Amino acid sequence: MQSRKKQIIETAAILFKEKGFSAVTMRDLAAALGIKAASLYNHISSKQEILKAIIIAIAEDFTAGMKNIMRSNDNAIGKLEQVIRLHVSITSSNIYGMASLNNDWMHLEEDLEYYLKLRTEYEDDFRMILEEGIEHNEIIDSNVEVMLFSILSTLRSLYLWIPKKENLDKSVLANQLSDVLLKGINK
Amino acid sequence: MQSRKKQIIETAAILFKEKGFSAVTMRDLAAALGIKAASLYNHISSKQEILKAIIIAIAEDFTAGMKNIMRSNDNAIGKLEQVIRLHVSITSSNIYGMASLNNDWMHLEEDLEYYLKLRTEYEDDFRMILEEGIEHNEIIDSNVEVMLFSILSTLRSLYLWIPKKENLDKSVLANQLSDVLLKGINK
């Protein structure tokens, strides 16, 4: 990808995190880059193409990461720890893009169906890990959907919290999250 | 409040959840109500007033609920269980409004500062409960911010998951959440 195009997409992601896709105009984006709106179209074909570039790339990263985890020989708890590390890793290197993935996916047009397919597959794999853990007596036999929802909500919100941490150590954060999410906070 | 105004605000919240505040036009809203856009202005003064009505009311409900919990004599775990019930209660009766509270607060104009004040106070109270629990040996002495982030992310995402549950029993859900959030999923 050309360097200028990449710069446009990265700058767009920053603005999209602040106000959302719909509230950011091509003039806003151009101004942030120090050019005029018309000049953007020498590098990208539409606002929609920018959104697609941001969201689909990250969604495919999650899919690839999850497929690797499913292929591993770890037990359920080990797989969950891998999933947590996957979220910390992808999120910390795509803080702005994660905001679009979480909040602006419904504005995808041609790629909406594809995005939803990736998301459903991801959640299905996640659920399978939990069910496998219950079956093998590693995980409490509580409501699977509540556990899935609880862990995934936390991991999907990481993009809001990681920027507030100074001197982020990704492996320390992943370990703390594993502790809290798997073992709870009760003493 | 007049019945028609209430109906407009409730319908707006439904549309805001689907596409976000910025992507919903006054024509969309009017069409959903079976009238013309101009007719909306006989009941409300601006699109901004609708957003404010949705968000501030819920934010004040959370503030009032948290103040009650802070005044109670429960220990830290008991207070956390109350907070979980507060989120389940407010969210289940404001599914659509919670989407705006979470995703469209940045589009508030005159009331943005007030909203941020309420949110900060809420998080400070939440943090105090956790710190009190650590001090009294009820809660593990782990990273407070990670615990706060983890629990609050889950509770703030409830509006996405509650609609998927059929035959919702609020007290059952609150108990399941308390189990998972406080005791973890590890066996």
Added chain:
DNA sequence: GTCTATAAATCGATAGAC
């Protein structure tokens, strides 16, 4: 209380000069 008509501003995107 809803309508038609419209104002004034802004939107994404294109044409063509340099």
Added chain:
DNA sequence: GTCTATCGATTTATAGAC
């Protein structure tokens, strides 16, 4: 690769008839 100029559509909101 960026610019000026502009198109055509759409935005929030208002005026005034009914």
